[in-house]
Amino acid sequence: MTAPSPSPAPEPPNAPSPSQSPSYEVWAVAGMPEVRPGDDLARLVADAAPGLRDGDVLLITSKIVSKAEGRIVRADSREEAIDAETVRVVARRGPLRIVENRQGLVMAAAGVDASNTEPGTVLLLPADPDASAAAIRAGLRELLCVDVGVIVTDTFGRPWRAGLTDVAIGAAGVRVLDDLRGGTDAHGNPLSATVVATADELAAAGDLVKGKAEGLPVAVVRGLGHVLGEGASAAQLVRPAAEDMFRLGxxxxxxxxxxxxxxxxxxxxxxxxxxxxxxxxxxxxxxxxxxxxxxxxxxxxxxxxxxxxxxxxxxxxxxxxxxxxxxxxxxxxxxxxxxxxxxxxxxxxxxxxxxxxxxxxxxxxxxxxxxxxxxxxxxxxxxxxxxxxxxxxxxxxxxxxxxxxxxxxxxxxxxxxxxxxxxxxxxxxxxxxxxxxxxxxxxxxxxxx
Structure with missing residues (x-):
């Protein structure tokens, strides 16, 4: 990985060449302004990262998407906002609620977040993160004439695992799942249950350079053009209820x-x-x-x-x-x-x-x-x-x-x-x-x- 710059860092001595070993670059996009309701995110990204190329994947923090779409409510209405965004309560411990929200995501507080927003306000998740990703992708195609993938990310805790990571909650132009079932591993063993959450892996890679407090809401992954594809959405990452053995609190x-x-x-x-x-x-x-x-x-x-x-x-x-x-x-x-x-x-x-x-x-x-x-x-x-x-x-x-x-x-x-x-x-x-x-x-x- 490289420093937060669009230019790759010098290769270390004896580093394998791209022909010898698969590799990719990931960097945070500098120069993004504070996003306000009504802003054109595609234009803001295009101005900050004019060197985007075909096959790049953009990782965009959901908070700036929510801000641009006006998904802002007063902080004193946070509990009401959580109630309004909740479809069902999965688990509760004290004031903390793990819920399924309107987007079908199971997460803390329905995704209603008080971080990286002005004092006295909280942010709701984008109403339709897949549509948001598609709109940004279309805007970049028009502004920069490039075909890129776009992933809208948010921070999740995970059952049975300590710590937080970014995952994909919206996607456009990216194959969010890589179904390897029916293939074989390096030893010839059949793969019968391997479906890779590619979009989540990309989201986590972007989070390593965006950080949680550095004010860098957009990252770019370059060198993985094979993950681009049409017709997929982050909604496919939500396991159907009938297949989810751990759906209930x-x-x-x-x-x-x-x-x-x-x-x-x-x-x-x-x-x-x-x-x-x-x-x-x-x-x-x-x-x-x-x-x-x-x-x-x-x-x-x-x-x-x-x-x-x-x-x-x-x-x-x-x-x-x-x-x-x-x-x-x-x-x-x-x-x-x-x-x-x-x-x-x-x-x-x-x-x-x-x-x-x-x-x-x-x-x-x-x-x-x-x-x-x-x-x-x-x-x-x-x-x-x-x-x-x-x-x-x-x-x-x-x-x-x-x-x-x-x-x-x-x-x-x-x-x-x-x-x-x-x-x-x-x-x-x-x-x-x-x-x-x-x-x-x-x-x-x-x-x-």
Whole structure:
């Protein structure tokens, strides 16, 4: 790299020639004036860097783009500005908010920034950074007759990494991603997951010479003309939600899992990973319980023979009960068909309650209350289990039928007499997307005294 000057520094002794080793130059553009609302950025850059060549890439700090576009608000409106620019809150710690903003970027404070702007003001990000980059590129083509790439940059923190770096939030004329999948490395190994974020790498290179406090908002990279290309935009750098394993903050992930837990009655034939079920059980047994007990037992019905024996025995017991109730054979057949959710799911779990450690009072009311405590604790464990399954991407349906024939279930599964089956859970991949659930506000379920 060179000093902040458009002329490359002298080569060190024994430096490889360009024909021997790939190389590029990067320098900050000196002489940029203070940018005001309404300024023509392309003209300001052209005046400061008249020697731009075809194939150069400009790295332009988003702050001067925001200033030129009038994206300035009063500092006392910063929190309101963050709210207005926020689509969703990803994480929060004290006053700090990590949010997804209107441009689809996940970043601190929606990109609303108080640095490098006049006292008493803050800057919003450009409304459409890709369009801003395209306008600057078109202006430079007209003013200097050059074909350059333009990247609008901003400073980001990164998950799991200390420190800040510049990344591309807008681009024009640059291939923002270099997809190497399908190729091979130097040893002939296939590249199956390598997609290089070229625009982000260029942004970081520019930041090394622009700095954060030197008042040098524009840099030029020369020697990488192969990265230029049409039709790309920085929006392509934002990972689609469906592919983003780390999209949610901790509290948002919990809320998402709870709200996305839905009763699924139609499953695909895709097998369920038993390890995922065991992880859900591990979450289930963190539920609260009375007297420091552990009242939960989860029977994982993984054997097809055990599953068939259980469901056949439950069906026969149910039919017998319905006949005793005087139901017609047609009515019985319909009811049995509705119970096929357990039979059609690829995986079956039977949660059970045990009352080891329960207190005995010799008083009917108090003994009944003791059992109720264990039932509530078991229900909390089952809810944990269902939510954890949702977090694993699995659908589920809790069905109460085992509670009506506990002796039959214990016999079919070979369970101890003190294990009380508390329903059954069908587990699998949902065959179709769940219907939209109408919002359910909390107020109707709250009483305040």
């Amino acid at each position: 901790t509290s948002e992930a919990v809320r998402e899992a709870v709200t996305q837990r839905r009763t699924v009655r139609a499953f695909t034939a895709e097998p369920v990973d038993p390890a995922a079920v065991r992880r859900a059980v591990a979450a289930a047994v963190t539920a609260p319980a009375p007297h420091h007990t552990t009242p939960w037992r989860f029977v994982l019905v993984e054997s097809e023979g055990a599953r068939r024996e259980l469901l056949d025995a439950m069906r026969d017991a149910w039919i017998e009960d319905l006949r005793r109730d005087g139901k017609s054979e047609e009515s019985i057949a319909k009811r049995v068909r509705r119970g096929d959710v357990l039979r059609n799911a690829p995986y079956l779990v039977v949660p059970c309650m045990v009352m080891d450690g329960a207190h005995t009072y010799g008083h009917a009311r108090r003994d009944a209350a003791e059992r109720e405590m264990f039932v509530v604790a078991t229900g909390a464990g089952v809810q944990n289990f269902l939510v954890a399954l949702a977090g694993e991407g699995l659908g589920s349906a809790w069905v109460s039928s085992t509670m009506f024939c506990r002796d039959v279930v214990r016999k079919a599964l070979g369970l101890p007499e003190d294990w009380d089956p508390m329903g059954a859970v069908a587990v699998g991949r949902a065959a179709e997307a769940p219907r939209e659930r109408a919002p359910r506000p909390a107020d109707p379920f709250i009483t305040i005294r």
